[in-house]
Amino acid sequence: MNTNDSKCPRKIIAKNLHDLPRSGIRDFFDVVSSMHDVISLGVGEPGFDTPWHIREASVFALEKGATGYTPNLGLLKLREACSAYVKKTFQIDYSPKEEIIITVGVSEALDLAIRALVDPGDEVLYHEPCYVSYAPVIRLAYGKPVPIPTQKEDHFRLTRDQLEEKVTSKSKILILNFPTNPTGATLPSKDLADIAAFICKHNLIVITDEIYAELSYEEPHVSIASFPGMKERTLFLHGFSKAWAMTGFRLGYACAPPEIIEAMMKIHQYTMLCAPILSQEAAYEALQKAETDIAAMRDAYRKHRNFMCASFQKMNLPYAEPQGAFYAFPNIKDLECSSQEFALKLLEKEKVAVVPGSAFGASGEGYIRCSFATSLDDLKEAMVRIARFLARR
């Protein structure tokens, strides 16, 4: 028994955290940080600076004295702007007063969502390779992560059949993230409709991480929340980090039925109080000119994507063309090394940083994630170096 007996000092760190592995990205980050002149395709953020009018608006807000707390749910004008934007872009209607909460990034929104919904032992389904936070956030809430591996051959799509295989009586939540970090996968409407039917049949709740929604290169993105009957059982998470290049502002929001927002609000209110006011002012400005800003970035990324894919093709590096987000996820299985070894060798020999696919779950092993949201000059040089690296092997 673990008691407070002074002769038997108790473990300092909580057990639940003890069992949680360190993110693979952090180890790799430490190696990269110790080197100079590295060209990085390893960042999960845009290479652009935040558009100037947004930065300017936050400076103006600071000058005006926007230095206090905001309401817990966030500035009402920002919630109204989010509501209008979501309605216009995704055709889903959320009430700014009771169905939207402004959070510190999608990161916080995800944590609130999981904590608001998961009881110990509840199973949470999600497709993998996936964003690094999903499994840890579920585990921190004493839920059970149930990853569903997706394959390059299917363009990393998620199908109803795969879901039916993993669902149990304990399944409560499905997390969707399309376009996907790290694979760039998107989901056609037809597949989404199938998944919506699956969700209703098994009475699940969906958390949809829409952070890359604007960065869809072939077809406009469709959200699962816009399917009939889905709004009531969907948590729609979105933020400003990717499409507006605002990662450092740390701003996101969650839209959901009032009951769920109220539950998330309880946690948010006691743990975060509110999102930073300057970031909220900046986000409000971002939504005033959303279309022009985003169109410019999307067009640039599309060219970068084409460039990267054409380069990989020349190197005979197998990949599934990313339809969204800003990552390519080429396969390096033929090279007979782990993705971690590949990334370390590439870094050592050619000073190009990519992220080992294994950081995104077991099914990411054998892949590397390459961001094409860098400057074109860096991208060109990185492609030359990777080609040289592969040719020398």
Next chain:
Amino acid sequence: MDELLNILKTNALETPENLAKMLNQTEEEIKAKIAEYEKNGVIRGYQAVINEDQLDTHYVTAVIEVKITPQREGGFDHIAKRISKFSEVQSVYLMSGAFDLLLFVTDKDLKNVASFVSEKLATINGVISTATHFMLKPYKNHGILMESHDEYERLKVSP
């Protein structure tokens, strides 16, 4: 605007090979398109954007507002085209508002610009008046900042 033109507008030196990769076309298609744009005059030339402040040249640039009377045939065109022919005139724009033409004129020194204005420009039949402003320092030209600042260091790896 065509994506190809968009890219060339920001970097005219982009190679056909890279353009082909970015636009999902073959190099031959790209070369043919560029040749076509050059031939039909959509692409009118290629220039480097230079920060003259960094050079030891003593050229001066004047921005000149010109009021003119439109002519019976050809409106403003005739005079505008005539003014455009002078080699010291870099740019000519027809404007709305308090004056009609805006000129950018570059010459060796102030005196030369002054004599261009008084002897050549002001004497053109139809030019009513001119207002000359001298440019002191360029900050941004053709969408490009004339001074680079240190980039804020970003993380090299993040999720």
